[in-house]
Structure formats: structure tokens, C-alpha cells
Amino acid sequence: MHMPxxxxxxxxxINNxxxxxxxxxxxxxxxxxxxxxRMSQYQKDIREENMVKGKKLEQQGWES
Structure with a gap:
């Protein structure tokens, strides 16, 4: 169905x-x-978390 x-x-x-x-x-x-x-701070926090995870992934590799 199309919305006008x-x-x-x-x-x-779904489920997100x-x-x-x-x-x-x-x-x-x-x-x-x-x-x-508050949204801006949340985005900064999430970005920082992802940067830390990315560095860990680079150092340890995806298999560990």
C-alpha cells in the first residue's frame, strides 16, 4: 500500500x-x-565505544 x-x-x-x-x-x-x-552526547559515547571496539579488533583479530 502506498501512503498519500x-x-x-x-x-x-522489527525487534529494534x-x-x-x-x-x-x-x-x-x-x-x-x-x-x-542528550542525543548528541549519546552519539559521542557510542562513537567512542565503537572506536575502542575497532582498535581491539585490529589488535586481536576477529577470530579471538
């Missing part, structure tokens, strides 16, 4: 509530600066 014009549609994966919540926060952040700053 002017009806925004967002799709997220994290991405659904992040999408909602981005939408609500349009009018809430606190949410924008």
Missing part, C-alpha cells in the same frame, strides 16, 4: 526498539534543545 502525499512514513526494523527510540528522539528534538544535547 503529505503523510510522512518512517520504517524501522533502540533505533525506533532514536528516531523518535530526533523528531522530538526539533522543539526540545535538551533532547538534542
Amino acid at each position: 502525499r503529505s503523510v510522512p512514513v518512517a520504517t524501522v526494523a 526498539s533502540t533505533n525506533t527510540a532514536l528516531l523518535a528522539i530526533r523528531m522530538l528534538g526539533i522543539s526540545n534543545t535538551d533532547l538534542v544535547s
Whole structure:
């Protein structure tokens, strides 16, 4: 089924509530600066975690 014009549609994966919540926060952040700053901090934290994981993967290899 197609959505008519002017009806925004967002799709997220089934059983992936994290991405659904992040999408909602981005939408609500349009009018809430606190949410924008908290989302920004979350993204920085996640990036740092992933950089650490990437370095560990480079050092130890994927098999370990």
C-alpha cells in the first residue's frame, strides 16, 4: 500500500526498539534543545565505544 502525499512514513526494523527510540528522539528534538544535547552526547559515547571496539579488533583479530 502506498501512503498519500503529505503523510510522512518512517520504517524501522522489527525487534529494534533502540533505533525506533532514536528516531523518535530526533523528531522530538526539533522543539526540545535538551533532547538534542542528550542525543548528541549519546552519539559521542557510542562513537567512542565503537572506536575502542575497532582498535581491539585490529589488535586481536576477529577470530579471538
